[in-house]
Amino acid sequence: MPSERVEAQVRPGVEADLEALTEIYNHYVRETAITFDTAVFTPSERRPWLLSHPEDGPHRLMVATDTGTQRILGYATSSPFRPKPAYGTSVETSVYVAPDAGRRGIGTLLYDALFKALAGEDVHRAYAGIARPNEPSERLHARFGFRHVGTFHEVGRKFGRYWDVAWYEKEL
Known part of the structure; x- marks a missing residue:
């Protein structure tokens, strides 16, 4: 059953967000095969990643915050x-x-803002690799017009097993 929706706003990510963004990412490193990183990061180790996403250009970092508490609920990126x-x-x-912010429409809000920001950039295609199984991510990407273009079978090993990665493409 979906969680209660929260009022959220999306803005470009800034350096002050680094600790919260690192905490969110590290959850996925420790607990899931959604990312193939296997060791958690410190904020200082993650800083170059944040700085590689300026406020303009094709490589963006969009952050969703709770409008009441300003707590970071998630983020979306476009990277090389x-x-x-x-x-x-x-x-x-x-x-x-x-x-604790899943199933509230945060991913949709973030992708909507990201693709609007990219609309004026010299970007022709967007790609997304989704470690399977991950039906919520596959649904999100389909909602934004991504189409499945292929699957790399058993391409990553994490938690003692191999994982497939499905690749999706979107024309921009």
């Missing part, structure tokens, strides 16, 4: 898809929601 120059107009997107 691959490091080679010809990939410059492609981005990889991701969404992470605080573990």
